[in-house]
Amino acid sequence: MDALVERLDRDEADGDVPFCVVAQVGSINVGAIDPLEAIADVCAARDIWFHADGACGAVGAILPEKRPQYAGLDRADSVTLDPHKWLSVPYECGCVLVRDPSAMARSFAMHASYLEGTERTPYEGLDYYELGPQMSRGFRALKVWMSLKHLGVEGYRSHLSRAVRCTEHLDARVRDADDFVALHEPNLYLYSFQYAPPDLRAAAAADANVREAVDDYLDALNRRIADEIQLSDVAFVMTTSIYDRTVLRLSVCSHRTTTDDIDQTFETLRDIGEREDATLRESFGVAV
Numbered sequence: 001m002d003a004l005v006e007r008l009d010r011d012e013a014d015g016d017v018p019f020c021v022v023a024q025v026g027s028i029n030v031g032a033i034d035p036l037e038a039i040a041d042v043c044a045a046r047d048i049w050f051h052a053d054g055a056c057g058a059v060g061a062i063l064p065e066k067r068p069q070y071a072g073l074d075r076a077d078s079v080t081l082d083p084h085k086w087l088s089v090p091y092e093c094g095c096v097l098v099r100d101p102s103a104m105a106r107s108f109a110m111h112a113s114y115l116e117g118t119e120r121t122p123y124e125g126l127d128y129y130e131l132g133p134q135m136s137r138g139f140r141a142l143k144v145w146m147s148l149k150h151l152g153v154e155g156y157r158s159h160l161s162r163a164v165r166c167t168e169h170l171d172a173r174v175r176d177a178d179d180f181v182a183l184h185e186p187n188l189y190l191y192s193f194q195y196a197p198p199d200l201r202a203a204a205a206a207d208a209n210v211r212e213a214v215d216d217y218l219d220a221l222n223r224r225i226a227d228e229i230q231l232s233d234v235a236f237v238m239t240t241s242i243y244d245r246t247v248l249r250l251s252v253c254s255h256r257t258t259t260d261d262i263d264q265t266f267e268t269l270r271d272i273g274e275r276e277d278a279t280l281r282e283s284f285g286v287a288v
């Protein structure tokens, strides 16, 4: 929050006009949620549009145990969320909720004679093309509606809480292991961590000069592990960057993933890690 306020002050001092603050509601790497209430206060005091980027995480607000993290989300001027992520709706289906749709219409509504015909029709409903940049558009909302009708909010709650249990389970496995490193508390369905053989970790901790070489090696090793597991048909694990390190990232947003799948994925990552470490270490010139 200090950095945000300082940045806004600096922009104003420079003669710029800050008009929008975008908060994270579930970051892509670690599922972090910004302090939404405090951001809403800052935006209200300065008359700044408060947008909440909940592409990954906004729908987690339906879980009672996660609800406190979402305090202040209801004060956003707009919220984005991606049903194609945690709601398991088939690709692609993004969504934006706005408090005042007339603000969208002021930006995007267009009028052209070929759209109007000769007679006014009695239709007074919503014309989505007046609220966004796209005119010809498919009926994406149908798949969200049908999924919701099929599962109900309770059905979604059970899917979402199973995903949360999966990331918590993975975090527990990582913390129990001496060849993996936990990097953050698990939140929502996203979890990032690193494979790191214990002898290398010990060597890096003991000698600052060795540390950089070990870090570089672990980046390469984790990249190799992600490439391998993608080919294995067991799981699709990507890498990402946290604290400038290359790490493994799991996104448990399939409604079919269970803790058994997490165990299988974890064991496969370990097998690949051990195998790759045996060959890569030598070629990398990291000697411990």
Ligand SMILES: Cc1ncc(COP(=O)(O)O)c(C=O)c1O
Binding pocket: 026, 027, 028, 053, 054, 055, 056, 082, 094
């Ligand atoms: C936090 C966040 N915001 C925005 C986006 C972009 O969403 P989309 O790919 O649906 O345009 C993503 C996608 O991964 C995301 O994770």
